Amino acid sequence: MQRTDIIQGFRIGIPIALGYFAVAFSLGIIAKQAGLTAAIGFVSSFFTRASAGEYGVYTLVAAQATYVEIVAMCLVVNLRYMLMSAALSQKIAPGTSWIHRVLMACCVTDEIFGVSISRLGYCPPAYTYSAALISTLFWAAGCAAGIVAGGMLPVNIVAALSVALYGMFIAIIMPPARDDRHVLYAVIASFVLSGACSIAPVVSSWSSGTRTIVLTVLISAVAAWLKPVNIEEAHGEA
Amino acid sequence: MEKHSIIICILLAIITTNLIRVVPMLLIKGQISNRFLRSFLYYVPYVTLAVMTFPSMIQTTLTPLSGIIALVIGIIAAWRRLGLFPVAAICCAIVYLIDTLII
Numbered sequence: 001m002q003r004t005d006i007i008q009g010f011r012i013g014i015p016i017a018l019g020y021f022a023v024a025f026s027l028g029i030i031a032k033q034a035g036l037t038a039a040i041g042f043v044s045s046f047f048t049r050a051s052a053g054e055y056g057v058y059t060l061v062a063a064q065a066t067y068v069e070i071v072a073m074c075l076v077v078n079l080r081y082m083l084m085s086a087a088l089s090q091k092i093a094p095g096t097s098w099i100h101r102v103l104m105a106c107c108v109t110d111e112i113f114g115v116s117i118s119r120l121g122y123c124p125p126a127y128t129y130s131a132a133l134i135s136t137l138f139w140a141a142g143c144a145a146g147i148v149a150g151g152m153l154p155v156n157i158v159a160a161l162s163v164a165l166y167g168m169f170i171a172i173i174m175p176p177a178r179d180d181r182h183v184l185y186a187v188i189a190s191f192v193l194s195g196a197c198s199i200a201p202v203v204s205s206w207s208s209g210t211r212t213i214v215l216t217v218l219i220s221a222v223a224a225w226l227k228p229v230n231i232e233e234a235h236g237e238a
Numbered sequence: 239m240e241k242h243s244i245i246i247c248i249l250l251a252i253i254t255t256n257l258i259r260v261v262p263m264l265l266i267k268g269q270i271s272n273r274f275l276r277s278f279l280y281y282v283p284y285v286t287l288a289v290m291t292f293p294s295m296i297q298t299t300l301t302p303l304s305g306i307i308a309l310v311i312g313i314i315a316a317w318r319r320l321g322l323f324p325v326a327a328i329c330c331a332i333v334y335l336i337d338t339l340i341i
Contacts, residue, residue, distance in 0.1 A: 015323035047252040057251045074254035086262040087279040105263035117283045159300045160334035166295040167312050167329030169287045174316035190288035198293050216286040224277035
């Protein structure tokens with residue numbers, strides 16, 4: 001464990017943590033409707049760490065859904081973590097113990113994956129752990145705070161805070177898109193197709209989680225087919 | 239239908255969500271040599287983040303206009319490598335100002 005990795009992970013984790021707090025706060029308002037106490041909300045959010053997934057689960061709990069439906073919801077909405085985990089496996093140095101691999105996999109969220117994958121070269125476990133720890137604490141605290149104090153913040157503040165996560169997504173995507181033209185094309189295609197699918201008939205009625213999975217697999221496969229990367233290239237950068 | 243325990247629902251969610259994360263990591267040992275698969279996994283992160291950003295970003299704000307302007311300025315700021323926190327803060331500030339002015 002390198003001290004610098006821990007500090008770097010912590011520093012990158014702070015903006016993520018602030019965004020998480022805001023999003024988890026609004027999640028807490030829904031969790032309260034499902035009957036969760038602040039303590040259960042904290043534990044649930046700490047160990048699940050899935051915005052769309054948790055949202056789905058809490059609405060199902062509120063609707064008295066079956067256990068099978070809960071598991072199915074988690075599988076579909078969080079399927080992208082499977083792709084991210086597979087991608088992250090390529091960013092872990094060969095010879096890293098399986099315990100680190102399992103723990104790093106458990107850290108995967110959209111943002112922690114984003115910052116881990118955007119490290120130059122292999123991603124050290126300590127970097128992922130410290131970014132995940134600080135952001136997860138804020139995520140869980142935000143959910144608990146939302147359950148306790150939901151509805152006390154004005155809507156325009158909640159709306160403004162909720163774009164923090166998207167701002168971070170953009171900040172992760174754009175620098176590599178600037179460096180690699182093919183990534184830029186893939187990003188533009190993603191924006192256009194995602195926008196089109198949100199208004200297209202049939203497709204727009206799918207959940208946003210399902211649309212994310214289908215579009216991610218389709219666009220990435222086409223990009224990989226049209227513009228395969230060199231082995232050395234995929235190894236070092238991204 | 240018997241009454242469902244919230245605790246069991248939450249436990250199921252925790253187990254399922256983490257299994258999804260761990261299983262691919264345990265199945266994939268070492269580096270993938272298949273060129274298509276490697277390329278696919280290289281593009282996945284950028285594509286999935288882009289898909290999740292648009293159009294959701296302009297749907298969460300109180301007015302679509304504030305989301306659109308925050309998206310455009312955020313892209314310019316990120317293109318200039320301003321970093322995670324500055325870009326996120328700029329987006330928040332724009333949405334707050336425009337939403338407050340319009341409504």
